[in-house]
Amino acid sequence: MNQISQLAFVHPEAKLGDNNIIGPFCYIDKNTVIGDNNVLQNGVTIHTGARIGNGNEFFPGASISTKPQDLKFVGEETTCVVGDNNSIRENVTISRGTASKGTTIVGSNNLLMECVHVAHDCVMGNGCIIGNATKFAGEVVIDDNAIVSSTVLCHQFCRIGGYVMIQGGSRFSQDIPPYIIAGKDPTKYCGINLIGLRRRGFSNEKIQMIHDAYRILYSKGLISEGIAEIRSTLPSCPEIDYIIDFVQSSKRGIIR
Template sequence: MANQIHPMAIVDPEAKLGDNNIIGPFCVIDKNVVIGDNNKLYNGVTLHFGTRLGNNNEIFPGASISTKPQDLKFVGEETTCEIGDNNSIRENVTISRGTASKGKTTVGNNNLLMENMHIGHDCEIGNGCIIGNSTKFAGEVVVDDNAIISACCLFHQFLHVGGYIMFQGGSRTSQDIPPYVIAGKEPIRYAGVNLIGLRRRGFSNETIEAIHDAYRIIYSKGVMKEGVAEARAKYPDSKEVEYICSFIENSKRGVIR
């Protein structure tokens, strides 16, 4: 089906649009923008230079995608902001495009990005994430699949956030958040395993118990490396425990305790 482009929208002739997209009034679509099929842009959405938008996305008023990075090292290099499929991007969300560091900012599939949240340059957001109102990610943050992050949270640059976490509203962190946990309190720290979230995602009781025991072992040690080795030895066949251990071993900013 043909695209429905409101007469008060501005679409650069160099932009490439798929089929059956709805472009509302006062939207601006820049050159070097590629859009797939079945996307709906409400009024006042801006897709800047470098946007790559997949299929079946819904973008609400005031959202600004592939904005110029808020990085003084950026000198105009040609970079992109790549959005997957089936995302809901709510009002006034801003997502910066990449810099020379990685060349692109990426958002996967089936994410809910709530009102007024920001994703900085070169971030990598996975699939199935829910990110709350006014939460802000600095540059080069990586968020794994199925993370739930509450409203008004702040994330330091270069952080890694594990999958299946629950992050308490109004919190901030300058350290990595390992997978499957609840991160909360002030200052931010480990507040247990995300039991409800894991059950909702279909994790078995046996798997949840292995995750819980692995964290008990890891956090009981003064030197986290010793706990990682013990947990891995106790659960050699658990991919979930291996994910936890590898995450901690590869952390560059340190993991919350």
């Protein structure tokens, strides 16, 4: 049975699962779907188009599936998908999609700290930690297990690789490849995310291979030369293949 405060508004067309807690002054609009075991603390707004999984906690002031901040948006029906077991802290805003992709996606087991903004058509993976007041512009992709510190500004269409650590206050308009630390001003490659990889159970051999891959990549004037040498000198494995695929598919180029 759901526990819904008498001071909350739940649209009669909203679909709620079981065992949800809806606090006072929450607003849940029509065309919304909420799974089981979610907690909405006071003052949470769930706008039309939201598709929320199970076991999430939304803190006061969170606003989910908001109208996109995109002048090309003309009211088309789009969605905002939130997975399971996320912690969405105070005043986080997540916009729904536009006609470009149709949906904004936040995966599972993520922590979005206070005042994070996830714009329209972004895709966030699983296990990410996003620091206070960080802002992602439209159509950004964040791969699994990325750590993005506070007050980071990410340009539209960028991609952030998995297992990265981005230092607080960074701002960038190019892609951040996986497994690295990015920081300074302008934002640049600052080495391998050694502590993060060890915490995630990467072996010393895997870490050394990742280090060697980036040593080669960043020692060449042309990215294509670096990729060719990586392929010729390092054995193929999922980590090396991920780096190569990420760099080759980058449309905005990677930070140097």
